[in-house]
Amino acid sequence: MFADVVRSRPAAVAVEDDRERMTYAELDRRATALAGVIADRGGQGGFVGVLLGRSPRTIVALLAVLKAGAAYVPLDPTYPRARLAEMVERCGLTLVLTTAAIHDEVGEVATDVLRLDQAEDAAPAGVVTEPERRPSDPAYVMFTSGTTGRPKAIVVSHHNVVNLATGADYVELSPARTVLQFAPLSFDASTFEIWGALLNGARLVVAPEDLLESEEMGDVLARHRIDTMWLTAALFHRIVDTDLPALQPVTQLLAGGDVLSADHVRRALAAAQGRTVVNGYGPTETTTFACCHRMSTPEDVGHPVPIGRAIPGVRLWVMTGEGRPAAAGEAGELWIGGDGVSLGYWQDPAENSRKFVPEPGRPTSRAYRTGDLVRTRDDGSLEFLGRLDDQMKVRGYRIEPAEVEAALVEQPTICRAAVTAQEFRAGDKRLVAYLVLSPGADLHVPRLRRALSTKLPAHLLPARYVVLDDLPVTRNGKVDRRALPVPEWVAATVHQP
Template identity: 45%
Template sequence: MTSVVAAFRRRVADAPDTVAVCAGDDRLTYAGLDRWAREVTRRLVDGDGFSTAPGDRIAVCLDRSPELIAALLGILGAGAAFVPIGPTDPAQRVAEVFEDAGVRAVLCEPDDAERFAPYGVPVLHVPARPAPDAAAPPETYTVRPDDLAYLMYTSGSTGRPKAVMVEHRNITNLVTEPNYVDLGPDDRVLQLAPVAFDAATFEIWGALLNGARLVLAPGQQVPAEELGALLHGEGITVLWLTAALFHRQIDVDVKAFAGLRAVLAGGDVLSVPHIDELRSAVPGCVIVNGYGPTETTTFAVCHRIGAHEDLGQSVPIGTPLQNVDVRIVGDAGRPVPDGEAGELWIGGAGVSRGYWRRPDLTAKAFVTAPWDSSAGRFYRSGDLARRRPDGVIEFLGRNDDQFKLRGFRIEPGELESTLAGHPQVRSAAVGVRESHLADRRLVAWVVPDGDGLDRRALRSYLRERVPEHMIPAAFVALAELPITGNGKTDRKALPTPDWTSRSIYV
């Protein structure tokens, strides 16, 4: 494996005048992006009163723009690691991240200088774009494949955020000769995800390290009603969406996908009815179910859904990426036979370094295979899965998503997939809520596929498929499931049922 910087510069050498990044009418070639990134590196290394060193952490808070891409490449070129900060992150969260990461400086918009002034680190801005005939500054540091590329903060169960340490080699493995999607110089990839969300890793580097064009979406969010016009106008060929945004787009405008060569979706369970609708409406579009924790660099397992594949009630997560090793491990700490459920352990080139300054958490989650020390290091995903005889892996839910109700363990993912298999249901979420009588009850929030929701029919359908303790006490019809800023189902925003209303029961 090589570094992101070296892989990018190979593309610069191959096609320097090819457009690398576009934002509206703004076009930036591979050579132009390289010159700009090298200028960012020079300012970081030889700045006025400031100098970064390899291994430093540089916070980045920039709008989706060519400046952002130049900044990321410039930071990596200095041997430093970038730490994404969301434009709307609250001050307390920013303070926690700055302190925890030991941020050396922050690169931000000029208008945000006052916002970051209180944190006691240099506030820097991306230098102006160099002229096309400007000489590129020389390389100051040879980046190694095992250098730290970024810290990606995720929510911690204790309320304290924890950062995943991703190395250059993890990124280059993700997008170099990928076995889950075809990427090349003729492709145009839309950059839609926030840079603080690891789907952006695939979007940005999947494009730039394969000689493709990275198309930057305008604004913070693109409404489903407007996405089709953007995709068609820019000639997008490869698109990534979270499961929630994928489902919503199909609900609002399935023809938006016409013209795409491939769409990747994931981050949550995909709905079979939505897949079927897309396959029917746009049969030429390849659909990929992408699965992977942040700890294993965006994707670890993917499934290319066949045009006529019978999915049954759930979409499998598929087979491992190139150079990735996946095992299904039982309670005894040993791999289980095909067909048996167990925890999904992920090894190989995508596994990150661990958690920044959290050796206790790293030791628990990143382990050496007890059945064979030569098998290498694995990340324990906490997800339940089983491998079919054909080698395809099926996702069964999360260990830590399980909850107990009246002594029974319930896996919400299993129930949600079953609900989504009913012809009246487009998508569903389940959870436990306390009722007006102070007892805990199982609730299903359902987006109907049509005008009405026959709750009696849903109960009969579920009784044929799941145990009685998994039958929801209430069914709440919603126009759509709430979605977080990262495009996942916002379970905290699901409304509390009106327990006194007869309509939720019948």
């Protein structure tokens, strides 16, 4: 599909940032040359790590991995080295693409490291024969937080990506559009940004690597004339509150990863005529978006904001605890079937059998059990009601508290721990760790955070630590998270990632 775009729009701009710009023909040429190097290094047909930040070179690398017949595994350079090493080991990566600067900073993570700032200069200019691929072949592997204390590796196919990025009815993607690539590569919103642009002939603008928050967002959006972008719910709320004019060029604004505030959506719609705001919902296991709710007028918003209807190729099921489809208005677990359902967890048959089940009425098709509680509204759209387990979303990241708790209780000063998400300010949740200390121990937060940061990425580090004499428990002996006290958000005690 990408080759079709190259043939039809070779001179159109494919990807750019503040320093460089590539046409579709140039992007294709560079990716093909790099694919030959990857194939020569034994990267064909397997998984290849991509240890890179945001840049046009990263887009070249992703395309090159796919051209070589492999699947890419995003490795975030900001992650602790121990976590990167675990991801490399889990996927059996022998080849990792990076740059000399990142490699020097992170250190050796694989047996074979290809430094792109050296490899691209030496890449052969000849024609590389691309291997045959099937729609069901893996395109990428993405890690999410795991209930066992270890991250889970989700394998997503070419077919999954094509279903998300082409023929979309939740957003208009065409050669006339300019899409911002802002999400980290290890976050599945990047799938929509990158392939939604490149498979539709749009212009992809890569945000500066140091653009972490909203302060400079307006400059980037105006300078590159961005009209389509995705934001986490927390960042969307913050920009609406602090710098709504920054969004002026954006006519298609997608947001999600957590519950959207109806008031903020209405304010974003009122600020620009012709703007559409889309509430996008979907687990990584079902390829970024499974259902969406488009809003163009205040009347479309609703309260609470619904998560909407299935995107093309996707089927949604609201299932009761008895395993039957729920009636309209009845709460139930959301099951997702159709073309977005991924290949599953890498080398984890037990978790695959638990979460990927036969789809109702389609015994040969699989559905993913989300663990999310929803109900069907009178207008046919879905309303999110909460979780059936302890999983939570913070700043768009899916977090299993068990993973953070496991890292906490490894510390010799901590006897027991519970982690939950508490609202820091309207529409912005932060992780809070509740700790029972070992006898005679004291809490030294900076030292604790340094220890945790060697094992956990920044989004899994608690923003607040609360010491308790004991953790509240339910009648069946489990931690009663609802009974945990809401912390006082004193600036001096809140720790930013």
